Amino acid sequence: MHSLAAYIKEIRLKQVKRELSALGLIYSLVIAAVLFFAIKATVVSVTTFRSQLIFSLIWSALLPTIHFSRKDIRFLEITKGSTFQFLFTDYFLLSLIPLCILCYCGGFIAAGFLLTIAIAVCFIPVSRKSRKSAIGESDFIPKYLIEWKSGVRKSNKIVLLVFYILAIALSFLPFFSLFVCWIITGIICGFYQSFEPRNQLRFHHSEPQNYLNYKIKIAAINYLKIIAPLMFIYLLFHPDQWIIIGTALFLFLSILVFTLVAKYAYYSPGETSGPHQIYFTIGLLSLFIPFMVPIPLVLTMTHYRKAVKRLSPYFYGSN
């Protein structure tokens, strides 16, 4: 008989396999290559105690985030006796690669810290979601931006506001505003992670291409309304960086467009996750690995047709 840990490992492996098979061989290889270079770049970077600790801290922050957004609370309640084992196996698997990297680079203290956090997080009680209220929230967002309405509620508008104010207030610091813009871009791209109901696709448009173009257009325009003022204020403080600012804006926008196109390329109504979420992560991280910078642009071009094709049955039918 399987132990619980072995059982969870098996489930997670099957999930990874399923996601990769949905992506296809070529894109799985692309992801494997990206992962390889990312690991290689990390190994080169985490040589000092300070960098090891920062790396460990970033991963440590990820674990509570996942812990509090778990959707398997009911299941955990049923398997109450083994909750710790269940959670720890999950978090250990998640931390396995960074732990290996840290140990390889001799960062045993940082690895120990990460492991301690992984254990500690398991003891934090996960309560079931309380009834949320919608009063007043996201009323300021136009009704056609339904993903943003949903996303702002999910992401907590106070956090968004704090980021925004910080980006303005600390514009005089080099690159700080750009980094915050990157975070805001990530949050906004996150709005496009769930699929809309099938009927919703055909409300205002009769062709998939029109629908896709419309979605890209309204997303880009509203994104620029938010990001452009930040970039402009940053430009006032750092006029010599105009090329960097312009390039960053272009790349951020391309990540947003890519996220949208990838979502519809893998449109699967009723599902909560899909390969597009892997692309979303790749798109967001691409800015930090030099050779990956053009990836969102290239993948947008290759996935645009795929998205139109994927949406076609929902507009014209497959018959």
Next chain:
Amino acid sequence: MVQIENLSFAYNKVPVLKDISLSIAKGAVLGLAGLNGAGKTTLLEIIAGYLKPITGSANVDQIKCSYLETQPFFYSNITGKEYLSFITRKDHSFSIEKWNDVFHLPLHELIENYSSGMKKKLAIMGIIALERELILLDEPFNALDLESVEIVKLILPILKKQGKTIIITSHILSTLTDTCDSICYLENGSIKGIYSKQQFPGLAEELLSDTSNRFQTKIDDAFSNS
């Protein structure tokens, strides 16, 4: 309105629909009945154009069609009102307030706080708001309370009068006889027969007594071992 000819479909080479031929006139209300796995939802999804038949054809103008899923899903963090406002076109006559007088939903609350019955009612309101010519309803009565079942039963004839073509699947046989002009019974992916609402109660009774006879011994056996 809907013309299906020699249609077959399989999931991973397992046949689900076999040689289905069906014709549904404009303004007709057709019920689809059958056991779980008989192919009702698959047939609806092919009519809606979401699935491609392996052989045969379904001649339907999909752009004029709306589809109510068995378990409707929505963006989780939006309110019922936001959902309906999004899907209501300015040139349509649908009034959210008037229709909510009928269904009594807490439209200012987030949909994720809704019960499954409330979600179903919201989805039905969405289908009405869409104002499409062909309406496909997959288990519309599931999860609905008695009052809402009666409301839907009152709405369907009005939609029919407006010239809409409606296809309904349901396990509650009485709801089909109450609302449909004819009922198509699917068995193992094939059409067993198309019955008028007068003929169908007889068939339903026959099916029920057959089920009782076949399963009574098996159930007794299972209990004796447990």
